Amino acid sequence: MLPEYGRPVNDLLAELTALKAADLPVRGGTVTAYVYDTGRPEVHDAAHRAYAEMLEVNMLDPTAFPSMVALERQVVAAAAELLGRPGAPGIFTSGGTESIMLAVKAARDARPGATRVVLPVTAHPAFHKAAHYLGMEIVPVPVDPVTFRASVPAVEAAVDDRTALVVASAPSYPQGVVDPVEEIAAIAASRGVLCHVDACVGGWLLPWLREAGAAVPPFDLGVPGVTSISCDLHKYGYAPKGASVLLFRDAGLRRRAYFASAAWPGYTIINATVQSSRSAGPLAGAWATLQSLGREGYRELGRTTLEATRRLAEGIRAIPGLRVLGEPETSLVAVAGSPEVDVFVLADEARRLGWFLQPQLSYAGIPANLHITVTGVTLSGVDAMLDVIARSAEAARARGPAAVPDGLPELIASLDLDALDDATFAQLAASVGIDLGPSRVGDAGTGDRGVDGTGLGDGAGPGDGGGQGDGGGPGDGGGMAAVNAVLDALPAETREAILVRFLSVMYA
Numbered sequence: 001m002l003p004e005y006g007r008p009v010n011d012l013l014a015e016l017t018a019l020k021a022a023d024l025p026v027r028g029g030t031v032t033a034y035v036y037d038t039g040r041p042e043v044h045d046a047a048h049r050a051y052a053e054m055l056e057v058n059m060l061d062p063t064a065f066p067s068m069v070a071l072e073r074q075v076v077a078a079a080a081e082l083l084g085r086p087g088a089p090g091i092f093t094s095g096g097t098e099s100i101m102l103a104v105k106a107a108r109d110a111r112p113g114a115t116r117v118v119l120p121v122t123a124h125p126a127f128h129k130a131a132h133y134l135g136m137e138i139v140p141v142p143v144d145p146v147t148f149r150a151s152v153p154a155v156e157a158a159v160d161d162r163t164a165l166v167v168a169s170a171p172s173y174p175q176g177v178v179d180p181v182e183e184i185a186a187i188a189a190s191r192g193v194l195c196h197v198d199a200c201v202g203g204w205l206l207p208w209l210r211e212a213g214a215a216v217p218p219f220d221l222g223v224p225g226v227t228s229i230s231c232d233l234h235k236y237g238y239a240p241k242g243a244s245v246l247l248f249r250d251a252g253l254r255r256r257a258y259f260a261s262a263a264w265p266g267y268t269i270i271n272a273t274v275q276s277s278r279s280a281g282p283l284a285g286a287w288a289t290l291q292s293l294g295r296e297g298y299r300e301l302g303r304t305t306l307e308a309t310r311r312l313a314e315g316i317r318a319i320p321g322l323r324v325l326g327e328p329e330t331s332l333v334a335v336a337g338s339p340e341v342d343v344f345v346l347a348d349e350a351r352r353l354g355w356f357l358q359p360q361l362s363y364a365g366i367p368a369n370l371h372i373t374v375t376g377v378t379l380s381g382v383d384a385m386l387d388v389i390a391r392s393a394e395a396a397r398a399r400g401p402a403a404v405p406d407g408l409p410e411l412i413a414s415l416d417l418d419a420l421d422d423a424t425f426a427q428l429a430a431s432v433g434i435d436l437g438p439s440r441v442g443d444a445g446t447g448d449r450g451v452d453g454t455g456l457g458d459g460a461g462p463g464d465g466g467g468q469g470d471g472g473g474p475g476d477g478g479g480m481a482a483v484n485a486v487l488d489a490l491p492a493e494t495r496e497a498i499l500v501r502f503l504s505v506m507y508a
C-alpha cells in the first residue's frame with residue numbers, strides 16, 4: 001500500500017531485511033541453483049557500488065549517456081576476446097533469455113520466410129519463449145540417451161528450407177554437457193542456415209575450465225558456421241543479475257537484432273535490446289565484476305569449480321541408490337535416483353538440513369533428477385554437501401517414494417483449466433493437500449518460501465509446518481516431493497497450464 005506520508009530510509013531497509021529473511025540465501029553455497037557466489041565478498045561489493053553509481057543512467061539513448069557506450073564496448077570486447085573472435089560485434093542484454101530472444105529475432109529477420117528453429121530437447125526454454133513471441137516454430141531434436149548431447153544425424157534430418165536457425169548449447173543446463181558444436185555448425189553452414197550457440201552458462205566458464213585442464217571441445221565464435229553466441233555474465237561472470245552478452249559473427253547480423261521506430265510523433269526509438277528505457281546499473285555491475293576479478297581471478301575460480309565438480313560427481317557415484325546423469329563436463333551435475341531413492345524426497349530431506357537441491361522433472365525420456373550448479377564457493381563446502389546428499393538419500397530410502405494419489409494426474413489432465421477462476425483452482429489444490437493461498441507468500445520469518453525448480457514455492461506443499469523458523473536459511477521442505485511427483489506424472493502441456501495458474505494465484 002502506498003503510505004500517506006513518506007517513510008524514513010531505515011524503516012524501509014528494515015522492512016526489506018525482514019522480507020528477505022524468508023528467501024533462500026544467495027551466498028554460502030548451500031543453494032545449488034539461481035545464485036553464483038565467488039566466495040570473495042570484496043568482488044561482490046565492488047559490483048554493488050558500481051551498480052549504484054550507474055543506477056540512474058538510462059540506456060535508452062546512447063547519445064545522451066556516452067558513459068554506458070564506453071562500458072558496453074569494454075564488456076563486449078572482453079567477451080569477444082574470450083569467445084574466439086576478438087572484435088566481434090555484440091549487445092549487452094539483461095540476461096540469457098533476452099540474448100536468446102534477440103538471436104532468434106536476428107535469424108528471423110535475416111532469412112525472411114524461414115520460421116523454424118531446430119532445437120535439441122535439452123536446450124533452454126528461452127528458445128520456446130522466443131519462438132512463441134516472434135511467431136516462429138520449434139523443431140525439437142533428440143539427444144543421445146547416454147551422453148545427453150544433441151544427436152547430429154537428427155539435427156541434419158531436421159534442417160530444411162524453412163529453417164532460420166539451428167541451436168547448440170555449451171553446455172545445456174539439465175545435464176551440463178556440451179553439444180557437438182563443430183558438427184552442428186557445419187551442418188548449418190552447409191545449408192546456408194544460421195547457428196546460435198547458447199553459451200549462457202558456459203561462455204564465461206569453459207575457457208577457464210580449459211585453462212585448468214578440462215577437455216573442452218571447440219564451442220565458440222571461432223568455430224566455422226557459428227553465427228552468434230550468448231554468454232551470461234550474471235552466471236559464471238559472477239556479475240549481479242541483469243547481465244548477458246550476445247555476440248555476432250558480423251555487424252550485419254547484429255543490425256537484424258536492432259529495432260528502430262520513427263512511426264510516432266515522439267522521440268526517435270533506437271533499441272539494441274527488447275527493453276527501451278533500462279538502467280545502466282547491471283552493465284556497470286558486470287563491468288566492475290570483470291575488472292575486479294581479472295583473468296587471474298577467473299582462472300582461479302575455474303580451477304576450484306572444476307575440482308569441486310569432479311569431487312562432487314565422484315562422491316555422488318559412491319552413494320547407494322544415486323547416479324550421475326551423463327559425464328558432467330562443466331560445472332553442472334544432475335543426480336538421478338532409483339526405485340528405492342526418490343530424488344524429490346531426497347530434495348525435501350536436504351532442505352530440512354538447510355540445503356537446496358533443484359528438482360528437474362522427467363522429460364523426453366530423461367528421468368527426474370536433481371540439479372547442482374557448482375560455483376566458486378562450492379569447493380570449500382563440497383564434503384558438507386556430499387554428507388548432506390548421503391544422509392538425505394538414506395532418509396529418502398527410509399521414507400520411500402512420494403505417493404501420487406490414484407487417478408490424480410488423470411483427473412488434473414482432464415480438467416478444463418480455462419473454466420476455473422483462480423480462487424476455484426486454489427480450492428481444488430487445497431482439497432488435494434496443496435495450499436496455494438496468498439497468505440503462504442511473504443510469510444517472512446518462517447523460512448518456507450523458497451522456489452523450487454518447478455516454479456512452485458516450498459510454501460505450496462502440504463505438511464511443512466515444522467519449518468526452521470529462523471528466517472535465515474532454506475525452509476524445511478516438508479512437502480514438495482508430493483507436488484513434484486504429481487507434476488512429474490503429467491504431460492508437459494498440463495504442467496505448463498498448472499504452473500501458469502500457480503503464478504496467477506501467487507499474485508492474487
Ligand SMILES: Cc1ncc(COP(=O)(O)O)c(C=O)c1O
Pocket residue numbers: 094095096097098124126169171172173198200201232
Ligand atoms: C543454458 C541456458 N540458457 C539460457 C538461460 C536463460 O538465462 P536467464 O535466466 O538469464 O534468462 C539459462 C538459465 O539458466 C541457461 O541455463
